[in-house]
Amino acid sequence: MIATTDRLRVDYAQYYLYGSTYAEGQDHDAFQRIRTGNSVAAAAPDHLTVSCGTHAGSIRLTVESRMDPPGPPGADWEAVVDLSLYSVTGELGVQPWGGQAADEAVRGNLAAAGAGWYRVRVETRGRDTGRALNVANPWVEEHRLTLWPAPPAPDHVHRVTDEVGKATYDPTRPADPPIPPVPSADESLLRAWARSAGIAIDDNKPVPRSVRALAAVAGVLRSHHEQ
Template identity: 35%
Template sequence: MTANGVVRVDHHQFILGSAETDTLATTTEGSLIDLGPGFVTVRTGIAYGPALLSVELHGQSPAPSASDWEVVEEGSITVDEPIHVLTLDGEVVSPFDETLRHVDADTYRVRVSARGRDLKWDMDVSEPVESYSMDLWRAPFGKFEQIKKQDQAWSEGAESDDTSPAAEDTPSLGDLVDSGVSGIRGTPRLDVSLDPQLWDGRPPTGALLDTVSELAESKANRQTIKQLMWLSFLNRDALEVVVGSDARQKDEIARWAVERAYQEAGLLEFEWARKGIEALLAHQPLPDPFDGKSGERDVIAGDPDFSRTRVHAISILYPASQPYERWNIASYTIYQATSGSPHAVFNTLWNAVMTAGQEGYQELLEDLVGRFS
């Protein structure tokens, strides 16, 4: 019993679980999947965009097909209520429900396979470049297994305090940051390196160290730690302003970042977008089409008059990347700013920085310092 379709990736992930799944309750973490009570979070190479997915329910353990994939992992979940393929914002991806409606309450093994995660790492794509397969079958609860690992996405670094590259290697800043958030232990309580080279020559102290420590204690926040490292390189003063702000000012910074992202992307030329931003800044309910899922993205994508301006990736982070469309990234910021997460400001600000790109990130961060310091 198989279903094939496309799933929308958001923040490097999509989910198999119930509508009420708490995906922060991770108990097991792999390179491809994170597992928790009744859910599987799939880690993708792309940050945003569509990915191909196949979901198959088996009567018994299927024969391994690792030769077709670059990474394969499996683990166990206990299902207590109907499960679905979900986007990060909880939207049900309906093509897969025809298969998943046959998943009754019980314990299942879930084998997830993937390929293509290295092709467009951390980028926003408009066409699928990654493929995933999910196989489910009833089985007693068992341990997590990594069956195959040939890609570099979400790879763990060596457990060592030596983060310096080999003499013959010339990694980008992105490579160094990846190594710093993937298992190099900087202190007894952090699985994050505090090596100064990963933080623009100045290791985290004070409020920034407190923030990194809090994020590190929940491994679901590794992407946010990476964003803090990058922001430290781009403008440490701006990062210190944000982490040193109280909850009220963090919320204001997040809302300001949304407005700035919409401005950078050219979206404020539309009345519906201006009204949405005005409501956001006034802390009022958001009007249509801001439904908390993809309403505004649907409007933008379907508007033939919208000029889809492109921007170059920040060269110090992505030296070989191609230009990308600003609106694709900007359109996620309202959802991020209003998510209720205590760390929403970092995700929102990062998307605003990415929307500004190489051409505008310095001015954006300097403006943040001038306004909120």
């Protein structure tokens, strides 16, 4: 899936990717992590916050969902970062500030591989022009989001060359680690049971349905809840 819109609404210099389990305000320190991290974006389970130069108005946004990593970023992007994002339910979509609807062109699910870990590349240009104008209609700032399934890894900054980014980005700081989901008690119990039964499971993905089915037959959760 590749889609582009010239009118993604931004307010307070931000927009998001949301999953269906995200609750408004849940990732309350996202902007602080952007300022003390890669200067472009911050991720938490089912949530990605992207920082713009434009305070209010429109930006141009291209989104791409793919199953393999993209090639090296083009030289014409001023800021490029890769970071890890966990999708709890296998649904991730573009979300403007304040619960507004995204432009129809970029609506849709970007989590092509279902629930689990994704790598997100955020590429930006024009943030300095957007910051100088403050309010931009039509757009002067362009972003691109590329998502693909990949194991979690710390943030990787390819480059930050715009003044908006350089105001906070410090290349000597350690890269931010990915934020994993908080497992429920049932999820932890299923993983422990699977290991005790000699069933190999991937800690970077949700417990497979096949394992859940076997655990149901064995009465694992039922016996635990009855205690």
